Amino acid sequence: MVVVMIASVVSGVSPAGAQRRQELQLLSDAETEHIIRNMARPIFQAAGIDPEAVNIVLVNDPTLNAFVAGGQNIFLHTGLLLSVDDVGQLLGVIAHETGHIAGGHLVRGQEAMENAFLSSLLGMGLGIVGGVAAGNAGAGAAGAMLGQHLAERNLLSFSRSQEASADQAGLSFMEQAGLSSRGMLAFLEKLGADEPVLTDRDAGYRRTHPLTRERVDAVRSFVQRSRYSDRPVPAVWNEDYRRIQAKLYAYLNPTGALARYKPEDRSFVARYGRAYAYFRRGDVKQALPLVDGLIAEEPRNAFMHEMKGDLMLQTGRAADAVAPYRKAVELAGSEAGTIRVSLAHALLEQHDPRLADEALKNLQIAAKTKAQSAFLWRLSAQAWSMKGDAGMTAYTTAEEALARGDLPMAKAQAERAEKLLPAGSPGWLRAQDIRGQTGRAGRDRE
Template sequence: MRKPSRLVSVIAMVAVMVLSWSPPAGAQRRQEMQFLSDAETEHIIRDMARPIFQAAGIDPDAVNIVLVNDNTMNAFVAGGQNIFLHTGLLLGLEDAGQLIGVIAHETGHIAGGHLVRGSEAMENAFLSSLIGMGIGIVGGIAAGNAGAGAAGVMLGQHLAERNFLSFSRSQESSADQAGLSYMEQSGISAEGLVTFLEKLGAADDPLLVDRDAGYRRTHPLTRERIETVRNFVERSRAGKKPVPAQWNEEFRRIQAKLYAYLDPNGALRRYKADDPSFVARYGRAYAYFRRGEVRQALPLVDGLIAQEPKNAFLYEMKGDLMLQNGRAVDAAAPYRKAIELEPDAGSIRVSLAHSLMEQNDSRLADEALRNLQVASKTQAQSAFLWRLMAQAWSMKGNAGMVAYATAEEAFARGDKPMARFQAERAEKLLPAGSPGWLRAQDIRGQAGGK
């Protein structure tokens, strides 16, 4: 079975209706929003933000970090504990300190319950439904297959973030104060938030470009707010203490990957061949990968692994390179190593299962199923995961579990009639009371069955 590659090689745009419910006519837009998924980027950001989330009394692992493929400099929260970061923001920030400042501020909105009311809440509810599906149908940066967060999805209705949330100045000030408190409790300087707000504070600057205006539209700025944050830094115990150097290194890697994904040719100009730094080699490796030039990418990846042999995401990238090049047998070993280093990385487990299924060897079905079952705890709404699951169960000759997995796949895709049909088949074929049988009943009920 061959699947489209993840977005690092090809952007597969799929128009979908996520749920049968549609937002009001006034909420519909012509433009579309594209989400991206990358395990490494989300892992790095979550680890940086962990002290902030903990200070706010929020479980760090319960916060969804979602990337939006949009070149405007913006971030927003919606649907509960979900922080949306535009790629334009990540590329426009100057360092990790600014990123932490933004996340601390957005965490203030989450902890303060600054959610929209009235008609806008309907749009927020629609987004919540998407989040409830695990945003399993998104674009993947890191590459490998179309399922572990890989196929591109464009929503039929444009749910632009400024239509989700339009915070008042008082809410912005409240989020500032909360964010400053979280950084103070964490011993992290708020200087990054100051420099970020100052960067956006030129509200009367005629040279201000649209790319920088996005955050200002959804987060109205005042000079008083900026002055308040600046004064806080002057009094803070952390003062202007720089963030850990490792954070800035990891942040530059995030940027290099995004540059390479969005503009591989530009990334090769930016990260020149005579630059031996890790970040430059990293950016070039992804750029070559994005261009499909595996022979140029592979030596760079091997060199990076030699430098950081405990970096799971480098092994993931090597597995992706092998799989993209039709070398599924060679892809399995680096994927297994990546899982050994990051056992909770569900998307990597899906990639390993993909490489195993590509070999069309029934002896590998059990290993694929083990990894898919673990991954389903966090990737349950990935349609591709369930497609692989159905294939593995088919290899084992279990028609009931094939029907069940196919029902899950259809449900994740939003195809309720097919989900109901396959769930009914699964109920007839599986032992009554078994986990698959029970879940099939749930799917049938959620899909409108009797």
């Protein structure tokens, strides 16, 4: 699982550096994103939104918060994911955020500027997928401190009327999907609209999502008349959610996870939590038997094989990571984009030019859905360099720089690629696009 995607961003830093720098640390985990998207799929469909077009983005932040930005990107704080009592509450939050997307609440001037920034942030964040997991300092370095100004967090907040509108839209989507809306009510009651004091846990959500007694009463009224209020969510959803909570908790607090998921607890969730906690501590001797046991129990679960690949790659056994990654790619099918990047990473870490073609094949397929990933393009450049193709190395380096927001580098590498690649070839044409794009962006900044 969860791999740190981006180190930090500058927030409200004055020329004198007097204001505090805030960090926005993103995490990536194919399994967590897959499970959440699948559970939320009926809500997205009811809203007329393509579920595959929604980015589920994890933010490593202990506060209880969620927000939408940069288009169809739903940001979920780890504090939220670990605090909700069940899937119903999480679906209530997602339905509300979907209401903001469907309601077009992201098009106001300053917010539009911030959304554009967050879109580029996503690109930079994707830049170091795999860096931490593989202990690759070079990959991790892509999470550089951004030299742009991120507006204050309250620019992501909505008006009370927009919040009420998003509630009602979200409730309507849940009703159309045949889902109980009790979770949304339970979540709002958890925050406590009548409590004037903001706690550290809920301050972020209550600042960015103004909470009033009228909002809670309106949601309660809807729940009372909904025909689906007493319909439980599928049992498998709660089981899957407990798994990703165990994984997330183990990632953030391995020692605490080992205390929580005790050896005498033989449930899948507990073994998964222990396995990931040992994995995070680099204890292969303890982790590997647990992982192998989970694979034996669910041999068709792509994410168990991915976990074994991650364990091997992180502990310096890249060659041993290839087989489980290949199996994970086979089982995950069209949703294997992130896993394909990891497989390519494992192949290239062996520094064997004979493996470059397989790495490139996986990266090219992954690029169809992960084109913003700077790390994907960095690996592509590494593979083309192994093959001795200077033109394609320059082109893919330009793509990496563009994804990181380094426009001068992107332009320079694109110009170099144009000189080296055959005129009219796909790489040459794309290099022209990058040069034109960076030129326009530069003029816009002037």
